[in-house]
Amino acid sequence: MSIEPFRMERMQSTWENLVEYDMSESGVRPLTLRELIEMGFDLEGFLDVPLGYSQSNGTLELRETLTGVYPGATVDHMEVTNGTSEANYLVALALVEPGDRVAMETPNYMQYPGVVRSLGAEVAPFRLVEEEGWEPDWEQFERAVQPGTRLVYLSNPNNPTGSVLSPAAMRRIVERVEQAGAWLLADEVYQGAEIHRERTPGFWGMSDRVIITSGLSKAYGIPGVRIGWIVGPKELIEKCWTQHDYLTIGPSKLSDRLARVAVANRERCYARTRAILQRNLQAARQWVDGFGGFLRWREPEAAAIGLVKYKAPIPSIELAERVRVRQSTLIVPGAHLGLEGYLRLWIGGREEFLREGLRRIGEELQAVRQS
Numbered sequence: 012m013s014i015e016p017f018r019m020e021r022m023q024s025t026w027e028n029l030v031e032y033d034m035s036e037s038g039v040r041p042l043t044l045r046e047l048i049e050m051g052f053d054l055e056g057f058l059d060v061p062l063g064y065s066q067s068n069g070t071l072e073l074r075e076t077l078t079g080v081y082p083g084a085t086v087d088h089m090e091v092t093n094g095t096s097e098a099n100y101l102v103a104l105a106l107v108e109p110g111d112r113v114a115m116e117t118p119n120y121m122q123y124p125g126v127v128r129s130l131g132a133e134v135a136p137f138r139l140v141e142e143e144g145w146e147p148d149w150e151q152f153e154r155a156v157q158p159g160t161r162l163v164y165l166s167n168p169n170n171p172t173g174s175v176l177s178p179a180a181m182r183r184i185v186e187r188v189e190q191a192g193a194w195l196l197a198d199e200v201y202q203g204a205e206i207h208r209e210r211t212p213g214f215w216g217m218s219d220r221v222i223i224t225s226g227l228s229k230a231y232g233i234p235g236v237r238i239g240w241i242v243g244p245k246e247l248i249e250k251c252w253t254q255h256d257y258l259t260i261g262p263s264k265l266s267d268r269l270a271r272v273a274v275a276n277r278e279r280c281y282a283r284t285r286a287i288l289q290r291n292l293q294a295a296r297q298w299v300d301g302f303g304g305f306l307r308w309r310e311p312e313a314a315a316i317g318l319v320k321y322k323a324p325i326p327s328i329e330l331a332e333r334v335r336v337r338q339s340t341l342i343v344p345g346a347h348l349g350l351e352g353y354l355r356l357w358i359g360g361r362e363e364f365l366r367e368g369l370r371r372i373g374e375e376l377q378a379v380r381q382s
């Protein structure tokens with residue numbers, strides 16, 4: 012099976028630990044083990060636990076804790092995975108076959124186009140429209156989601172726009188998915204990372220054609236523990252588990268234990284995320300405003316990212332490369348996310364870090380503006 016490079020992830024893996032300012036992230040500044048101990052993780056008690064295999068689809072304790080997040084779901088509606096990315100991958104492995112059509116929004120995180128094409132499926136994109144609050148171009152959406160479409164992928168809140176779908180848009184999407192006899196995969200890893208608005212409503216429960224993926228990496232601020240999950244109809248979960256048996260068997264025992272503490276304390280994690288983002292959004296707003304009309308953005312409603320449009324004819328990959336080389340600062344070019352002419356900036360770090368990172372990016376933007 013050949014698979015195209017995942018351009019953004021590879022760019023991050025190559026440079027994120029070498030630059031002075033990594034501004035390419037998308038979750039909040041991560042929690043420490045000490046903070047999880049303060050929330051109740053029993054480190055001392057874990058020291059003598061044999062490091063054997065864990066329950067491969069997630070321990071009953073963790074899945075039971077997760078049922079509290081998804082009303083109506085039981086432990087058999089869940090599969091615990093190594094991150095949301097593995098969760099997304101397992102769903103594709105379980106559902107997608109050569110010749111299938113998979114519809115997906117653009118811009119997006121861009122894991123899915125590569126994965127489904129490698130499985131022999133065709134990608135049918137539908138655009139999100141900035142002027143419409145980043146809601147789908149409905150004409151394109153309806154062209155992409157038709158009888159015969161196997162799966163529809165979206166992330167809500169969305170990476171990279173930080174936007175949240177309205178309840179009316181969610182209903183319209185689900186209705187079309189049902190009419191088409193497709194599946195909806197809603198990646199909700201940013202749910203809980205809202206900045207000023209109320210919690211993003213989930214797709215869970217809207218239809219028996221809905222599958223949710225999520226995890227600890229973004230709204231919880233714990234990417235290093237590498238825990239994600241799938242929530243869906245039992246038969247689908249069964250198929251994902253079969254794929255999981257072949258792929259990685261399951262997540263680590265330590266990660267499963269840590270995840271139990273995190274999920275049980277999710278409101279505390281979300282509150283921490285909100286406090287970081289509310290503060291940082293102000294600094295980012297000031298910075299964007301300082302460029303007059305040269306930079307434009309629709310402020311993120313959720314997620315630790317700001318997507319800015321710049322007014323210059325330089326391709327985003329070239330601009331991001333210039334910022335990396337001259338300022339030792341990493342940002343994500345819009346082209347890696349399916350949207351040329353934009354840059355994605357991280358707003359989840361410490362405030363001093365954010366200010367210095369933005370200052371460095373700003374120097375290059377000013378230079379490009381004047382050239």
Ligand SMILES: Cc1ncc(COP(=O)(O)O)c(C=O)c1O
Pocket residue numbers: 037093094095096097120166170198200225226227228234238239
């Ligand atoms: C929408 C989306 N899904 C999944 C992931 C990967 O998450 P994880 O670290 O849980 O594998 C990301 C990471 O940026 C993301 O933005």
